[in-house]
Amino acid sequence: MSQKPFRLYMTPTSPFARKCRMVVHECGLQERVEEFDARVRTDENEVLEVSPLGKVPTLTGPNGLTLVDSSLISEFLDKLDGPPKLHGFTDQDRWNRAPKWALAEGLLESLAWRTREFRRPENERSPSFINYEGNRQQRIYDWLEASTLNYEYRDISDIGLVIALDYSLYRFPEEDWRPLRPRLSKWFEGEVARPAFQATLLPAKI
Numbered sequence: 001m002s003q004k005p006f007r008l009y010m011t012p013t014s015p016f017a018r019k020c021r022m023v024v025h026e027c028g029l030q031e032r033v034e035e036f037d038a039r040v041r042t043d044e045n046e047v048l049e050v051s052p053l054g055k056v057p058t059l060t061g062p063n064g065l066t067l068v069d070s071s072l073i074s075e076f077l078d079k080l081d082g083p084p085k086l087h088g089f090t091d092q093d094r095w096n097r098a099p100k101w102a103l104a105e106g107l108l109e110s111l112a113w114r115t116r117e118f119r120r121p122e123n124e125r126s127p128s129f130i131n132y133e134g135n136r137q138q139r140i141y142d143w144l145e146a147s148t149l150n151y152e153y154r155d156i157s158d159i160g161l162v163i164a165l166d167y168s169l170y171r172f173p174e175e176d177w178r179p180l181r182p183r184l185s186k187w188f189e190g191e192v193a194r195p196a197f198q199a200t201l202l203p204a205k206i
């Protein structure tokens, strides 16, 4: 039984959970947050004991705390101790970064939906849905390549973005976005080298 006050329900392949796991590492909270590998989408799903949604990430903690949704949990963890490292900016700065944040979130959702579609039996899949989401992803990669990604400091949108880009390579390796986007690739390489990314690598595929 873990003595850590917070429990983060996750799965090793969930990119949404990975966002929170990276925040744990970026903020040095490893001794306070237990990672719990939940059996989502099964009758044994442990998340259902604390939330009817049954999704990861879910965070539980003292005084009956139960938080659902990766963005909310990330902000909560970042603000747990002292000044936030990944959310503590002026409103103006936040609005300036909003497009990147929105694209990181949208890309992650699109990749997750498309991945799920491929898990259906072949005769239940929608080729037009798969194609539509694939086009959305290509548009986002192009926009990111053309945009300025270098800000004075990092924030939660950088974490969301590196996770989404990595998840794309993990699930759709045949659609590698890197060869046509050298600027984005260079930014990605810098983020991948960070300890929080390396501590939460996606497992080898079986």
Ligand SMILES: N[C@@H](CCC(=O)N[C@@H](CS)C(=O)NCC(=O)O)C(=O)O
Pocket (backbone or CB within 6 Å): 013, 014, 015, 016, 017, 040, 041, 053, 054, 055, 056, 057, 068, 069, 070, 071, 112
């Ligand atoms: N918007 C949510 C998405 C979370 C989500 O879709 N999690 C997936 C895993 S990547 C899940 O738990 N799926 C299980 C299910 O749908 O029952 C967030 O940001 O936390």
